[in-house]
Amino acid sequence: MRALSSRRAAARPGTAAAQPGAAPGRRVDPGAAARAAAVIAAAAVSLALPLWLSAANLTVYILTGLYAVTAIGLSLLMGYAGQVSLGQAVFFAIGAYTAAVLSLHGTPAAAALVAAPVLAAAVAAAVGVPILRLRGHHLAFATLAFQLIVLSVISNTAFLGGGLGFTAIPALGIGGAALTSARDYAWLVWAVTAAVLVLTLNIIRSRPGRALRALATSEAAAESAGVPVVRYKLATFALSAAYAGFAGGIYVFFIGYASPDAFPVSLSVELVVMVVIFGLGSVWGALLGAVGISVLVQVLTNVGTLPGMPQYMPTLLSYAAYGVILVVIMVFLPEGLLPALRALWAAARRRGGTGGPREPAGPGRPAAAPPPAVALARSLVSSLRLSPAKGGKPPPEQTRRQ
């Protein structure tokens, strides 16, 4: 009887969450069918897009997809494992260089592409052991320093191309078929982005994913609940590096050129912007952030190259956009645009008189846990408390918990 009633409850949208008969631990998602349809529509449109885009915009499409994959990995790291990385582009670079060096030395391109994320993850795991001991600010700076060190080492190593880098990197392909046109790469990137999305959403909903969410809320609590904190942080760091490394591998085959200057710190900053703008810890947010930022930059470039504008205008506008967006979001909407929009949406629905319960959480977001940015702050503060000498004002919630 109970099972029947809970099923009927699931069929009625808007009231499910309040039903006492609902099975414990399972969130019921009203409107799931509508959402799925929207995602399928978006997927179809983005799949068809390469047919109509010009050569210049195909490049934007491809780079957007690659940055989206990297940003999704970064959002896992920043939103769920609660670790800030200001140097994520280094793993993109490691992936690119791995693929370049291997393919230039005779390895088949496809194998070199597979090796890219593997090596990036291995480096992340190795470096993560000492670095992930650091907290908050120190970790942020350490990741930045790591990127600069790696770029400097590459510049000084002849085997890695030195300051000049590599050129004429062979085409990507399996067996006899090679990807030559931008459109081929665009579809490859679409497939990779879709696969990464599905994979990541599954990870989040799995048991390890729940453990990760616990980590984001409070490391101390997670540890006392039996979550092997260090191992999870390391695993997430390595996984995010793998995403970035894979994207970097595809990038280097597409552009055909790699040098230390192609992976600057500003790329890491752009990735952070993509991740935080819609909301930390939201996989869809990372994708939207990547797409949104790319479109914005393209629009600014078009504006910046109108006749009469000084030559550096596109660069200037891009910097202004990144900087202003980051500042405004972090000051006024530290949780990102999605939660703010969601709050507006929920308020509108309540006012619209459905009278139902609060909007159930979207994918990958625990219904009861606080928004990731606050969780991030909490984990930071709790880590700061391990060292009593540090200053820093704890947020009010923390005080109440005492």
Add this chain to the structure above:
Amino acid sequence: MSAFVEYLVSGIALGCGYALLASGFVAIFRVTGVINFTQGTLAVLGGFVAYSALVSARLPQGLAEALGVLAAGLAGLAFGGAAIGRRGTPPLASLVITLGLAVAAYAAEIAVWGDQPLSYSGLPGDFVLAGAHLLRQYLLVTGIALVAMLALGAFFARSYVGKGMTACASNRFAARVVGIDVRRMGLLAFALGGLLGGLAGVLLIPIQPLSFSSDVDLAISGFAAAIFGGLRSFEMALAGGLVLGVAEALVAGYAQASYQTVVALGLMLVLMIWQARRRAELA
């Protein structure tokens, strides 16, 4: 021998510049708990404003630099307003805000000064020490930095405002309880960081031309020096700056300039990790 002296002195001068930047980091971190990513930007802004005052407005030497420092102080105050102005901004969010401000500053800098490196002449001429030709500017940087550090120490220990800031640094709740406006102290700390950063920029730009993108290297070097003292001690920040500056100069002199980054950053990373381990052991 003369080569060694040359490297040593230039390293000390550069190191004093880093120490000034480091002090900015320390001042802001102690009072607000925020790591100010715009510390390098403030140095660049200070240098650029001094450049404009000197070259475009044709103001006399000392006045132009003073204007640059002042402008950086004001900029620091503005950055602080954005970073900590709003109540309840978590410190990590503040760090990301300063990051965003640094990027936005690029746009402003390119718009006003273009994207090529700028420089102006500092103290003209050179002097000879143990056979080495050394720029007089090195003496200026070292002298002014040391004076500034002394003044800073006195400010924090003796002046009313300085003591207030020290109180915030050691215990913000207690400071609030006794009526100190913690937020105002934080903004003052940012202004102070701006002045220190601007001073560094104004002194370094004759030795090392700066462009809009120079802020990252400067911030990294300043931060590395600040880490020496765990971001809390001005004396150790000075020591850190000197060690870093001299190490970089020796590496550039005897090995290759391209290894400088690895040396500076490697040193910083090792120190941070070592400090974290010590803290974990103590806690």
Add this chain to the structure above:
Amino acid sequence: MRSRAGALLAAAAICVAAAACSSTTHSSTPSSSSAPIKVGMIAPLTGAFAPLGQGDEQGADIAVSQLNSSGGIDGHKVDLIIKDDKTDPTQSVIDFQALQGEGVAAVLGSSVSDSARAVAPKAEQAQIPYISLSPVDQTVNPVEPYVFLVPAVTTVYATRLMQWFKAEGITRIAVGYDNTDIYTTNGYHSTLSEAPAYGVKVVDTEVFQTTTTNFSTIVSHVAGSGAQAFLVWATGPAPVILTKTFAGAGLASKMKLVMTPSDATTLYTQPAGSAANGVVMAAALGVIAPALPASPIKTEIDNLATPFAAKYGGQPSEFAADAYSGAELLFAALKQAAPGFSHAAIQAALNHLSLLTPDGKYNYTPTDHSGLSPDDVAMVVVRSGTFQPTSWEKTQYGTLPS
């Protein structure tokens, strides 16, 4: 949130398509009577090498205006599409793909050497004639069918430099070069290979990067090396800083400072100011046009210098001369490739082209795509911000190219 995310994604995807506007700058208006011939150009209009890009744009602009005002080629005007590569090789690849999409007949390549290294293989793959304005020796060694070089290769410059050193009685030199730029690195290697034949010994080598701003250590090394001249291979802001540091150390009276051909521009002499007085460099003949005796080459140079002075003021820089000459070579090939103007026809025409341009006398053959010799290079000295022939150069007027 999935429906929202999905809808946003679809909207963003559509925006990408909508943002597909042209972001190019056109240098000449197309004629309405017959279809213009589209020619692409990639130049560093912004970034560290902006001084080079400025010259490139100016030179090409004058060449195209002259051609179009005299009726174009076979009645067709030439439409020059210039893209900014921001001194970034990755951007130059993106620019090339955009130009390819626009269906250009040929591409005048970027003067940024790393851009040339990145794009030339792509142009070769796409079989689009690529006329490189960057003296990267590797682009013509081995010869690629579709890639042609305008500036002289570094061995040619190095030979001329050695001829001058020998004539001046200089036997010990220090060499400094930027190891993050292939042109300057090639310059260094060419110096090493050409020096012995002229009795010149390299007593000190200094390495730096394009982004280096502190040259005090390098200058003090050189001062103590016992060299009679300091030959520097550097482009961008670094040469200016190095020159000022050199002068500031009081070395100008003790040894000759010999800079790179890429510094033969007022964008070097102006910021360097009085520190540049007495600095010697190897450069294109066009740089000392007013001082040349009446000759076929002088007439050629005046074809550029006169309108240049009228439109922009002052003498044309090395890059303006390169771009003008490159355009001339292309136009000569286009004339032969009428009426189809196919890529293959243009390439065939270039393969046997013999033409006198402001840069010198070109003799392209299927096995020689660089075409210039040491007689096409001038040794010049900077005096009060202008370029004058060295006294030795004046003795060489008998062998001017024709």
